[in-house]
Amino acid sequence: MMAVGPNTPEEDHVSDKRAPEYFADLISNVSHANGVFRVTFAEQEAENTVTDTVRLLIPANQLQNIMQGIANAANEIREKMQQAQATAGDADPVMGAPAAEEEAASGAAKKKSTKK
Numbered sequence: 001m002m003a004v005g006p007n008t009p010e011e012d013h014v015s016d017k018r019a020p021e022y023f024a025d026l027i028s029n030v031s032h033a034n035g036v037f038r039v040t041f042a043e044q045e046a047e048n049t050v051t052d053t054v055r056l057l058i059p060a061n062q063l064q065n066i067m068q069g070i071a072n073a074a075n076e077i078r079e080k081m082q083q084a085q086a087t088a089g090d091a092d093p094v095m096g097a098p099a100a101e102e103e104a105a106s107g108a109a110k111k112k113s114t115k116k
Helices: 060-088 099-114
Strands: 026-033 036-046 049-059
Touching: 026 049, 036 060, 049 060
Parallel strands: none
Antiparallel strands: 026 036, 036 049
16 A cells, blocks of 8 residues: 655655654753763753653764864854844843943943033
8 A cells, every 4th residue: 555645654754744743841960871871851840850751872083073063053043133123223131231331331322421
């Protein structure tokens, strides 16, 4: 019997498949053995209750590349969010400049406006 649907097994592509998704809000354990780092992610469900959700196995020689990739992606996302906020003109006190910088900027603006 022939498969019915948009894709037969021969037509399936790796890019068409979604990776499983897991929620984690902390790392519960990191270990290293036989050239492999084992990073266990977990979810804090209630006060003092932590449940492991998934363990990621990373070859030791790739750990630095993976960590740098995550850091780079996080920085790009942060920069895009800041650009979007600046474009929208919304001042979000959480994501905005530190108070000392804001005070210095407003003080410099006052000096310029009072100086003739």
